[in-house]
Amino acid sequence: MRISEQLFPRPVVLITTVDKDGKSNVMTASFVMPVSFSPKYVAVAIAPSRYTFKNISEVKEFGVNVCSEEMLEMAKLCGSYSGREVDKFELANLEKESSVKIRAPLIKNSPISFECVVEEMKEFGDHWLVVGRVVREVVRKERFKPLLHKSGGTFPKLKID
């Protein structure tokens, strides 16, 4: 069994970054969790082959944009292509929103976005663990159904609460 089928489901987020020249990218991730309440910290695991990894290595900041259930197709698209080849914001029809404290843009389609500054990056197995301190958050919607991932093409759904 893959570990993604063992520790599931996980909330899906879109990680936004820029490279040193300011070119932005977006990537889908679900190896993500809160680390601290106050100040808020977020951890995310990123494979070093990802374009996002290159960006975060250059500019140690990232946006975490939480996906609602309606954002399934956007999340799938941003997980299926590389920012090396296509502009995924355009491809997935994502609306960019300017950040205030980091260079990467946020995603207006998300109910909640976090602006994060990297405090730690370290390799573990086939991923790098990246820990960011939340320096600003945008809450566009307090009540939403989060998009969840298990493994591969499986996105389990929550019961209505």
Added chain:
Amino acid sequence: MRISEQLFPRPVVLITTVDKDGKSNVMTASFVMPVSFSPKYVAVAIAPSRYTFKNISEVKEFGVNVCSEEMLEMAKLCGSYSGREVDKFELANLEKESSVKIRAPLIKNSPISFECVVEEMKEFGDHWLVVGRVVREVVRKERFKPLLHKSGGTFPKLKID
């Protein structure tokens, strides 16, 4: 909004540990995620006031025992008391199972358990991030409905798949 209400739901696990004298403890956690597929790595955030934190600081190993939906009461009990005062295995009626590669016991009630060796511990805000390499896993049940947590007493449920 608390960060636990923003990045949700998260799978609930029971973290098992021992202190340097071999006394075991169990704690509920949901700030947990996979970090790497191969080798498998798991990250968990633990508040330094927890007895489990003292144990992991002394003996750098821990068990991750995934909770199924039926384990809600066990998880609540193991999240509401301190191992300083009570034997939570007994209180929550958990069945211990011997580990093979670590000293902490596993929990037989769980569908899946991981034996982990600590490779990193670092403080971020009000928690410590602990990263463990999975050195052995026990899969007792491949199909199960995971117990999920949002915040406080809210445990959202998955739709039947």
